[in-house]
Amino acid sequence: MIIGLTGTNAAGKGEVANYLKLKRFQCLSLSDIVREEADAQGLEHTRENLIKIGNSLREQHGADILAKRTIAKIKEGNVVIDSIRNLAEAKAIKSLKDSILIAVDAPIELRYKRAQERMLDRDKVSFEEFKKLEEAENLKTTTGQQLNLCMGEADRTIINDSTIEELQNKIDELLK
Secondary structure (H helix, E strand, O other), rough: OOOEEOOOOOHHHHHHHHHHOOOOOOEHHHHHHHHHHHHHHOOOHHHHHHHHHHHHHHHHHHHOOHHHHHHHHHHOOOOOEEEEEOOHHHHHHHHHOOOOEEEEEHHHHHHHHHHHHHHHHHOOHHHHHHHHHHHHHHHHOOOEEEHHHHHHHHEEEEEEOOOHHHHHHHHHHHHO
């Protein structure tokens, strides 16, 4: 089984991936490809830099390049692929045999609170800036981030507005 994860910032995609990892899923992330490129360019892993790099890679190599590079890393068994942010990426993952695309979302105020609590440098922004950055993740260009379109392509949506235990229960139900 291959589970693709898309969704809004700080909605809990990473928590879903970590839980599936405990269930022996191979855990891959399209963002790893972007971070590797940032390292190669000597750039910090700020949210803004990573968005620019991801968009640039899509412009240079096609909108599904991050998915293609990640798919090439798949081993046998169950796999979870995190950080799907472009419609071409979502479609590339959904085209794989035995795959499902899951969107993870939560109210924006709760996501902002979670982002602040995780204390990553890229999350140290005001609520207004958080909303502005989120708008930048919903570009109409084919090579940009298109979170709303990806979420619309999802086979299932998990609303993560409660505890981690409740999120894990929702994942367990989905796996059945």
